[in-house]
Amino acid sequence: MIKGFFREYAGILGGLLILCLVSSFLSEYFWSVNNVTNIVLQTSIVAIVAFGMTYAILLAGIDLSVGSIVALTGLVLVIGLTNGLPFSLMLPIALLVAVFCGFSNGLITTWLGVHPFIVTMSFMGIWRGVAMLTSDGQAVSLYDNAPFEYIFNGYLFGIPFPIIILLSMIALNHFVLSKTTFGRRVYIVGGNPEAAAYSGINVSKTTIYSYMITGLMAGVGGVMLASRMFSAQPTAANGMELDAIAACVLGGTSLTGGRGTIIGTLIGALIIAVLSNVMSLMNVDFFVSLIVKGVVILIAVGIDVYKNKRKAA
Amino acid sequence: MIKGFFREYAGILGGLLILCLVSSFLSEYFWSVNNVTNIVLQTSIVAIVAFGMTYAILLAGIDLSVGSIVALTGLVLVIGLTNGLPFSLMLPIALLVAVFCGFSNGLITTWLGVHPFIVTMSFMGIWRGVAMLTSDGQAVSLYDNAPFEYIFNGYLFGIPFPIIILLSMIALNHFVLSKTTFGRRVYIVGGNPEAAAYSGINVSKTTIYSYMITGLMAGVGGVMLASRMFSAQPTAANGMELDAIAACVLGGTSLTGGRGTIIGTLIGALIIAVLSNVMSLMNVDFFVSLIVKGVVILIAVGIDVYKNKRKAA
C-alpha cells in the first residue's frame, strides 16, 4: 500500500522533496512550524479548487470558470450574512449557487457537444459579471460573524479549521474517485467516451455531475477565501483557474483525460505553494518570480515525463 | 467557389450578420464609415494573433503565451528604437524574438511530449516576466520615429496601413494553410498524429514550425500594438490569448484538432470586435458587458453546432 503509493507518485513526490530541501537551504525560516502551517493554509484553497478541477480534467475537459465561481460564492455568502441572514442558511445557498454554476457548465457542454474550454471560458466572463453586478463592483466586508470567521480562522482540537476542511476534501474526493461507481464512470468516460457509451454509461449525466462537483469545490474554496479575507470581492480569485490546472497537471493528471488522482493534485498544489512561499521568503523580485514559476513547472513536468518513460521502458 | 464559401461559413457568417443588424438598430453610429473602420482597426491585432493561434489549435494544441509574446515583441522593438537603433534592424529582431518564443513552445512541447496547455502556460509567465524585467515594469514610449508610427497610423493608397497588414496576413495564412504541403501537414498531424507519422510526416517538425508561426503572428500583433500606442508596455495584451482562442473557436476551429480555417477565425474575431464595439457605443456597464460577451459566444457556438447537426442529418 505505502510502497505502491511511493512508486506511483515517485516522480512528483521527489520533485516536492527536492524543492523542500533546496528551500530549507535558501531560507532559515522555511521549516519553522509557523511557516509550514502557512504553506498549508495558503495552498488549502487552491488545492480544494484543484480537486474539483481534477474531475473536469479527468473527463478530458477543463473548467476555466472556477475563479469566477469562487468570487461569486463568496459574495453570495457575505451579502446574505451582512443582510442579517443566518450562516446556517447562507452556507448551503452559497454552495448551491456554486453547484448551479458547475451544472450550467456541464449542461451546456453536453447539450451543445462543444469543448468545455469555450463553454467554461464564456461562463468565466458571465459569473464574473454577475459577481460584479451583485456588489456593484465593491468589496463587501463582514467582521462580527462568528461561524463565518471560524471557517478560515478557527481551530478544532488545536488544528486550524481550514486544514480540517482540506483533509476532509482530500478524503472525500479521493474516496469518490477511487472507490465509487461514479468515480469509475468518470475515469471510463474520460478514457474513452465512446467505449463508455457502448458500456451503457450515461456520458452526459456523468459529465454534468462532474462539473457540478467542480463547481461545488470552487464554492468551498470561495467560502474559505471570503472567511480568510473577512470580506468578499468580485475580483477575487482572478486567474486561480490556471493555478488549479497547473496543480492537476503537475500532479500527473493528463489533459487528454482518464488519468489522474486527488493525491497527485494535492502534491502538485503543494509544489506551487512551496515555490511561491520560498520565493516570498527570499524576497525574490516579482518579475523574476514569474519566470522562476514557469521554469519550475516545466522542469517538474519534465521530470514526470522522464520518469514515466523510464518506467515504460 | 463563392457559393461554397457561403455554405461553409453559413452559421458563423449568419451570426455575424445578425449581430451587425441588431447593432445597427441599437446604435445609429454603428454603420458610419468611421466606426466600421474603427472596428476593423480594433480587431486587426487580435485577428492576426488569432490567425497564429489557429495553427496551434489545428494541431489540437493551444498557445496561452501569445499575449506575453505580444508584449515582449513590442518592448524589444521600442527599446531598440529608443536606443537609436534603426527600424529596419529592430523590426526583424523583434519578430525573431517572437519566432524564438514560438520555437520554445513547440520544442518543449514535442521534446517532453506534454500537452501544450501546460508548456505555453509556463511560457506565458516566463515571457511576461522577461518583458517586465526588460523595462523594469515601465511603459516605454516613442513618438518621433516615422516608420514605427507608420505601422499602425500610416496610410497606403488611402487605406489605413494596419488594414493592409491585416489583409496580407489573411492572404498569407489562408494560402499557407489551404494551398501548401506544410498546411496540409498541419491538418493531418492535428487530425491524427500517429497516422501522420506512419505516412512519413515529421510530426515534431510540423509542430515546431506551427508554433513558430503562432509566435510570429503574435509578434506582428505586438509590433502593431506598440505602434498603435506609440509605446510598449510590459503588461500589454494580458488575456489576449482568450480573445484569440474565442475567435478561433467561434470561427469553427475545433479544439480537438484538424479542423478550422483562417477565414473562419477572421469572422470569429469580427464577431467579438463588433460585440465589444456596439456595447461600448451603447455605454453598456462593464459588468453587464462581461455577461453579454459570454452569452453571445455561447449562442454563436450553439448556432454553429446546430447548423452542423442539420447539415449532417
Add this chain to the structure above:
Amino acid sequence: MSKVLLETVGLCKHFGDNKAVDGLSIKFRAGKVHTILGENGCGKSTTLKMLAGVHAPTFGSVLRNGKNVEFKSPRDSRDNGIAIIFQELSLCNNLTVAENIFANNEPHRFGVIDSKKILSDAEAILNKYHIPISAEIKVGSLSMAQRQLVEIAKGLSYPSDVVIFDEPTSSLSDSEVEILFNIISELKSENKSIIYVSHKMAEIMRISDEITVMRDGQYIDTVNKEETSIDPLITMMVGREMNDIYPSKNESVSEIGDLALSVKSLTNPNAFHNVSFDLHAGEVVGFFGLVGAGRSDVMNALFGMLPYEGEIIIKGKKVTIETPIIAIKNGIAFVTENRKEEGLVLDHSVHINCNLASFERIATRGLINEQAEVSQTEESIKRMNIRVQNRLQSVGSLSGGNQQKIVLAKWLERQPDILILDEPTRGVDVGAKYEIYSIIRELTEKGTAVILVSSELPEVMNMSDRLFVMREKKLVKEFKTKGLTQDQVMVYATGVDSND
C-alpha cells in the same frame, strides 16, 4: 423449430441519403448461431448497433420474445438480456482487465465499488471461458488480440440470452479463435441465441446454423447451413459469380528479380531477436506466427518506428532507418495492422486520406496540386472499388473494409519498391479481399517486393512465394510455399515440435 428470441421487422437505418440498412427482417432463434454475411459496408454493424441500442432505427421495429421493444441506449438493450461484442473495441486503456470487464456493471454497495469482488468475478469469467489473461493487468499493455478476448469477456459479464459478435475473429489468431469457438458452443448449449458477423467463410461454415445474406443494406435471403456451401453464399453476397478466392499467379513473369531488401540479425531487446531474411523484387514473402509473435514489431522497425540493432540493406546499400521518412525515401511503404489509429485521419475526407502519403510528392515546390490529387483519388476509388458517396465524405463514416482499401490506396501512388502489408485483409469481405490480392499480384508483376504479414494461414500460403514463421520474437523457419501443408507450418508457429 426452436423459440424466436429476437426478431427484426422491416428494420431501416438511414444516414442522410445513405440507406445503410433498408428493410431487414430476420428471426434469431434460441440455441442457434445466426450469421449475417455481406460485403463491407452492406450494413451489418449498423444492424447490430440498432439491436444494441447504439443507433435508433429510422423505420421498422425490433421484437424481443414477440414483444415490440425500443432501445433508447445500450443500457436498455443490455437490460433486455442482449449482450454485444463490438467490432470497434470499447475498452479503456488506463483501467485493468477486471475493471474493464465490469465497466458500469461494478458490484457495489451504495455506490461503493467492491474491488475484491470485481477481481474475483472477473477471474471467474476469464476462467470459465478459458481466457488466459490476468485480470489485474492494465488493458493498455495488452495486444489487440488479447483486448478482443477481454472485450468478449466483458460482453459475457452480465446475464443475457442473446449474444452478438461483430467480427470477433478479425484480430485473433487460430489459438484464440479456438477459445472463442468453445465459448460459442458453451453459449449454444445454454440455449442462447448467437448472432455472428464475420468475413471468414471457413469459420462461418464451421459454426453457423443459419446464415442471412445482406447486400447494399438490403435483405437477400436466409438459408440453413446444411442447405448451402461457400460458393453460392459468395454469389449471393457479391451479386455475381466468383470463381476463386485467390487470384492465380501469372506464371510467365515468375522470375524473381534482384535483391530488394536484406535484413541481417535485426534485434530489439524488447521486441525481437536476431531476425535475418532476404526479399527480392517481384516476390511475396509471408510472415506467419501466432498473435504476439513479434511480426508487427519487426515491420515497425523496418519502417523506422522502432529502434533496432543489426543491418538493413536496400538495393545493396546499407541504410539506417530511424524514421518513417527515411524508410519511405528508401522505397518502403507500410500498411499497418491498426488502420484507425495508425493508418487514417478518420475526421478527414476520403480525398485527404487517399493522398496522405503522396501529397508532398505530387506537390510542386511546396504547393498542393489539387488537380493531380483529385484525379489520383478518383482513380483509387475506381481501381480499388471503394464504396463512397463522394470523395469529400469523411473516412470515419465508411465501413471497415473500405477504410482498409483507402490505407492501401494511400501508398500505391508512391509506387513503393517494398510494400509491407500487416494484416491487410483484416475485416475485409471476400470480394474486397480478392481485389486486394489482385493488387498484390499486379504490383509484384511490376517488380514490387511485398512482405505479407497475416494470421490467416491460407492467405499467406496462397499468396506468398516464401514463408517465414515467427515464434516468441524469433524467426524460427523459412519455407517455400509450393507443396507446403498447413500442419507443417503450425508445428513451427506453436513450437509443439521444438527439437527441430
Add this chain to the structure above:
Amino acid sequence: KDEPVVCASLLTQSHPFYIALGNGLKEGAKLQHINLKVSVANQDLAKQINDIEDCITKNVDAIVISPVDSKGIRGPLKKAERANIPVITVDIGAENSKIVSHIATDNYGGGAVAGKLAVKQLGGKGQVVMLSYPGISSVEARLQGFRDAVADTDIKIVAVQPGKTREESMTSTINMLQANPETDLIFAFGDDMMIGAGLAVTKQKSKAVVIGFDGMPEGIKAVDENDHIIGVVKQDADAMGKTAMKVVADYLNGKEVKSEYPIVPVLYTGK
C-alpha cells in the same frame, strides 16, 4: 547594530505610480538605513495576504503596505498586530485594523481638483466621458470626487467605460467619442489612461480635451506635449515613499508619529 528589516507590500509593479512609489520607498530606506524588502501583490489580495504572512514568519520590524483591498486585508494585519509588528499604510488605507500611520494622496480630493479644472475649462457646461477601473476603490474615489465637483453645473457625464490599460483606454475612448461626438472633456483616472485617451482624441480628430491623474514623468511629458491633454492631478509618489520610510524610522526609534500624513495632490497644467 543591525539595520531594521521592513517589509513593503505594494499593490502592483506595473503601474507608473507604484513604480515611483516603490522607488521612493527604496530611496527613503537608504536614507534611514533600513533594510527594505519589497513584494508585489500584482493586484491579487490572496497573494498579498500570503506575502504579509510570510513577512510575519520572518518577524520583520515593520510592515509597509498598500492594500489591494482596504477591508480584505484585515486578517493578516490582525496577525501582525498579534506578532507586535507595526503596520503603516501608503496610498490605500486599511479599515478596521490597527495602523500606526497612514500616508496617502487624497484620491477623492484629487478627483475634485480635476472636476474643478473641468468646470473652469468648459465654463460650467458640456459633455464629459470617463474611463474607469471597475472594482478598484481608489479609482472609484477619484471618479466620485470628479462627479461631485461637477454636480451643480451643467456638465453631464454621458459615458463611463473601462480603461484598465493604455490600449483598452484608447479603444474605449474611440468608441465613446464615436457614440458621443459632442464630447468636450475626458477624465482619465491614471497616466496610462490619459495617454491612451489622448491618442484616441488625436485619432478621432475630436475637439475633446483630457484631464488625467497621477502625473508621473511620462504623464507630465504628455501634458507638455499634447495640446489635448490640459492637465493632470499630480501625486507625489516620491515624497509619499520617503515620508513612509521616515515615519517607520521615527516609530522604531521611539519617536512620536502622526496617524495621518496626507500628501496633497497638486494640479499640473503644463509649462
